[in-house]
Every structure is written in structure tokens, then in C-alpha cells.
Amino acid sequence: MADLVHKRGKRQDDNGLGGAVDFLLANARLVLGLGGAAVLAIATLAVKRLIDRATSSPDEDDTKAEQKSIEESWQDLSLIKAVPKPPKKQSRADLSESLLSPSAILPAQAAETPGHPTSLETPQVESRTLLCLTFQEKLLSYYRNHITIPESDVALGKQLAKDICIELQSFLQNKCPELPFGSMFLSGSLCDDLQVVAADHVCFMLPLVFETTLWSLIPGEDTIVKDPQFWMIRRTDLEYFPRGSSPWDRFIVGRYLSSNVINEALHKMLVASVNWPAIGSMLECLIRPVMASEELKLEVTHYETQLNITLCPVTEAGDKVLLAKPPKGLVENLWRQSFYRSEVSKLKDLDAADSGARRCCLKILKGVCKNHPFLSKLTGSHLTHVLLHLSETESDWAEEALAARFQHVLEALVGYLETGFLPCYFNRQINLFCELLEEEIDEMGYALYSAVSQPDLLLQEQADK
Structure with missing residues (x-):
């Protein structure tokens, strides 16, 4: 990789910056692994080229070529960071195939799992304060700052x-x-x-x-x-x-x-x-x-x-x-x-019986879906019925378990989207997805499938809007 980067960005640097950067890139693969080195290489190369342009006087043709190379580098960076979308015909069938694979483990869970090293390839896109928060704390912060209405x-x-x-x-x-x-x-x-x-x-x-x-x-x-x-x-x-x-x-x-x-x-x-x-x-x-x-x-x-x-x-x-x-x-x-009246009543009764956080979880889910380009098709009724179904198998709905329950709701939703059937809690013969198009189901399934491994990024996307 160091040779490839060197060929695309070779330029003499008077103050030795180019040599230092090239040395860094040549050894990055050993420290960060292939994926981390690729991201570091492209990002560092772009910065290096900007500095080179400021300290030298290339002719017009070289300047155009330089600009094109930088644009191609950032395009490569976005390709490396992007998750490829499954083929249309396979998307629903493959939605939950790898939910239990090692790659689907949450970062916080990975740190707590014995023998599971924390990945060094995670991009540092959040502030130090946010990085110190657990997913539970991020959920509660999102609820306070973006969900609650005065x-x-x-x-x-x-x-x-x-x-x-x-x-x-x-x-x-x-x-x-x-x-x-x-x-x-x-x-x-x-x-x-x-x-x-x-x-x-x-x-x-x-x-x-x-x-x-x-x-x-x-x-x-x-x-x-x-x-x-x-x-x-x-x-x-x-x-x-x-x-x-x-x-x-x-x-x-x-x-x-x-x-x-x-x-x-x-x-x-x-x-x-x-x-x-x-x-x-x-x-x-x-x-x-x-x-x-x-x-x-x-x-x-x-x-x-x-x-x-x-x-x-x-x-x-x-x-x-x-x-x-x-x-x-x-x-x-x-x-x-x-079934709206029954949905609200049942949810309220369940939370009252065990001091649960189901309604809090529902409101966070509604906030995440509200302005999402694909998930906006998921209504409050859809999400409520998923929570009610999950309450039959999960007994711990205390606020301390909010992060785990939120994760389980996402996984359950992926499963329902995979089959294209969400049974009504009060009449299991009714499919609440019956009016959604197959394309809409696939888009929602992919969006949630991509979010299962890193649900905190789903919160960040909506918080930035």
C-alpha cells in the first residue's frame, strides 16, 4: 500500500515533511492493519497534498492533476468507509443472517467480552466526552436533548x-x-x-x-x-x-x-x-x-x-x-x-407493573425513525407492537436495561422485515406491514441491518439533523 500511495502522491518536500509522511504510511499497516492503514493513508495523503500546494508553484496542468488526485482520494476514503448494500433480491433474505457474527457485536460489548480485543479501526469521529459515554448514557442523552418536548x-x-x-x-x-x-x-x-x-x-x-x-x-x-x-x-x-x-x-x-x-x-x-x-x-x-x-x-x-x-x-x-x-x-x-387505544393502554399497564422504560424506548425509536430517509415508513404503531411482542420474552425493562432492550428491538425489527410480516399483538392474523411496498421493506431492513452493529451511529445521524 505504501508503494501505491507513493506513486500517486510523489513530490519532493523541502522541509522533510514528505519523507516523514511516507515513512508513517509505510509502517501504518503493521500497526493499524490493512483497513486502518488504508484510511490513514488516504486522509494523510490529502493533507500532505494541500500543504504541498501551499508551499510550491506548479503550473496550471499540474494543479488540475493535483486537484483531481485529491478528489479521487476522498472518493476512495468514502468507499472504504461505506458498507456495501446487499443485492436487491438478497437483501430481505440476508437481513439477519450475520446478526450473531462477531462483526455484529457492539463496540461497548466487545470491550466487555473476555478475549475480544477492541478494534483499532474505528474512526475517531466523536469528541472525547462522547467517546467516554456508554451506549446507555448516549440513549438517555439523546432522549433528554432531542426527544423530550417542552x-x-x-x-x-x-x-x-x-x-x-x-x-x-x-x-x-x-x-x-x-x-x-x-x-x-x-x-x-x-x-x-x-x-x-x-x-x-x-x-x-x-x-x-x-x-x-x-x-x-x-x-x-x-x-x-x-x-x-x-x-x-x-x-x-x-x-x-x-x-x-x-x-x-x-x-x-x-x-x-x-x-x-x-x-x-x-x-x-x-x-x-x-x-x-x-x-x-x-x-x-x-x-x-x-x-x-x-x-x-x-x-x-x-x-x-x-x-x-x-x-x-x-x-x-x-x-x-x-x-x-x-x-x-x-x-x-x-x-x-x-388498535391505538389498546396499544397505549397495554404499554402503560406493562410499565406501571414493573416500573419499565418501554415508553421511553418507544419514544427514542420514534425520534430515530421520524426524519430518517427510509425508517420514516415505520409508524409508532409498528414500533409499539414490536415492543409488546418483545415484552413477552424479555422481562427486564428497567431503565438500566434500556440499551440492551433497544438493541433487541432493532434485531427483532430486522427479523420481521426479513419475513415481511409483523403480526398485530392483538390479532396475530393481521400483518401490519401489509401496506408497505417490497422496496420500502428492503430499504428499511438494510438501514436497520446496518445499524444493529453500531446503533449509536443511528442516534448521531438523527441528532445532527
Whole structure:
């Protein structure tokens, strides 16, 4: 390697710097190993060339050649540091193949494992203070500095949402007095102390009240899509109670209540009928409905506060909570079963029973995934169900075990992505990955697979954004 570097960067140095650098590179392989020597060689060569350019006067052609050589050196450095992505067709099958290999051991674990020497090839990219922190301490620091939302921001977001909710409820009652809407209420992670990074999203749940004698629920397994997560609501007894007997009959498509038709009607009202400028002026904020969204969304700006609101028509029957949120496709009459209330309740009960840190772990995971180019497809619901599954096999969820549990969640996620199937905790027949594309699953799997061996770098990537 010393010969190769010498050929690409040979130049006479008046003060002997070139000779010292060449001697260093020639012996680096013996000290640092092949990989470490390669990184040191390229980085040192680049610095040497910059010094040479400042102390000499090459002609124009030499200068261009010098610049090109430096650029090629840094490209080589990035190639050495990069982890090659597995071939597309093999990525899912190979995701967890080497999780138990020596290369997958965490740096902190390697130092604690007898007979396992600490690698000298780890690039020194963090400050001395950060390098002294254990992974456990890094997780808690990330939670404090990047996850936790100031109480004042949470209170402001909730109050702003409540005020808008009251105004929207009043409008719907005046605009559609014949439709039996229930009392609208706030829902989502902002209300359950599970929101991360910023208090910027909340859901308005709009209950639709049905006549139990005129409507019946069709389980997902009995629908045309055969998916247990998506139900249908059928109009019954049309022979005795013809159309018009129920105020919801106007939203029927083929004897089934259409979630799409209801959403379209509400979208038209949000966009064209509600006087948002007047409401915004009264509440000292700017409210804009999202025109092109498939969901019912509002964007709210209150000075420096940004709040996104999603309106969710919902109906409940017994312990079933169904949202007017059909899957993408040609089927218009499907209603999605929501497990959010059960997820939050179960997670809270588990933590209360053993003083666990599951909710803390969940919020860190949500923060890591929130703005990641690939992992943003993983929702809070996905992550919650992984935690619930893991709680069945891992009993220690104390704060002192946070690092180990975080690592186990990453490994479990890789396993679920490898199979393309994440079973719902409350109904194992439901695949929570069913709406993800194969390409998205592969990208998420690779990102997590690469992070399993060094999860602290995943924290650093998001902290730097």
C-alpha cells in the first residue's frame, strides 16, 4: 500500500515533511492493519497534498492533476468507509443472517467480552466526552436533548387543537344537523405523552353514530379482500326500512357504507364551506386545509408553532374501533380497525407493573425513525407492537436495561422485515406491514441491518439533523 500511495502522491518536500509522511504510511499497516492503514493513508495523503500546494508553484496542468488526485482520494476514503448494500433480491433474505457474527457485536460489548480485543479501526469521529459515554448514557442523552418536548409547547399545541376542534364541531352541527355526529375529541401521541421532537400533530376523532338495527359489521375475513384488519359496514333490512330511513343512507355504495364517500363529503366541507380565515383570526392563527391530501388534514400556524391536524371519522361497536381510512386501491367500502387505544393502554399497564422504560424506548425509536430517509415508513404503531411482542420474552425493562432492550428491538425489527410480516399483538392474523411496498421493506431492513452493529451511529445521524 505504501508503494501505491507513493506513486500517486510523489513530490519532493523541502522541509522533510514528505519523507516523514511516507515513512508513517509505510509502517501504518503493521500497526493499524490493512483497513486502518488504508484510511490513514488516504486522509494523510490529502493533507500532505494541500500543504504541498501551499508551499510550491506548479503550473496550471499540474494543479488540475493535483486537484483531481485529491478528489479521487476522498472518493476512495468514502468507499472504504461505506458498507456495501446487499443485492436487491438478497437483501430481505440476508437481513439477519450475520446478526450473531462477531462483526455484529457492539463496540461497548466487545470491550466487555473476555478475549475480544477492541478494534483499532474505528474512526475517531466523536469528541472525547462522547467517546467516554456508554451506549446507555448516549440513549438517555439523546432522549433528554432531542426527544423530550417542552411542557409549554405541549400545552400550547393541545389548547390550540381544542379551540379549533370546538369551532369545527359547531360548524358540522350547523351545516349537517341531520347527521348524528358524536362529540369530537382529541387523540394521538400528543395527548398520550408519546409525541417526540415537536408538538406538531394531533387527531380529531369524529364519531359517527349508527342505528344498531339498520347496520351490521362484516369481519375482515368475510370481506372481498380477506384481510382481518379491514371491515365493512352493511345496511340491513332494506326490505322493511328502505333507503332514507337512516341519515347515513346517502353514503351507501352497493349496500355498504362507503368510507371514501364520507371522506369526500367532509373534504369538500373543509375546503369550501368552513370559514377558516374567520376562525383563524379569532384564534390568532392561520388555518389551511390540505387540498390534495387523501386524508382530511389541516395545517395550522400560530406564530412559530406548526400544528398538523388529521380529521378521522370513527365508529365503535363493542370493543371494535373502525376508522374511515381504507387501504389504497379500488375498494371504497372498507373500514380500518384501529388498535391505538389498546396499544397505549397495554404499554402503560406493562410499565406501571414493573416500573419499565418501554415508553421511553418507544419514544427514542420514534425520534430515530421520524426524519430518517427510509425508517420514516415505520409508524409508532409498528414500533409499539414490536415492543409488546418483545415484552413477552424479555422481562427486564428497567431503565438500566434500556440499551440492551433497544438493541433487541432493532434485531427483532430486522427479523420481521426479513419475513415481511409483523403480526398485530392483538390479532396475530393481521400483518401490519401489509401496506408497505417490497422496496420500502428492503430499504428499511438494510438501514436497520446496518445499524444493529453500531446503533449509536443511528442516534448521531438523527441528532445532527
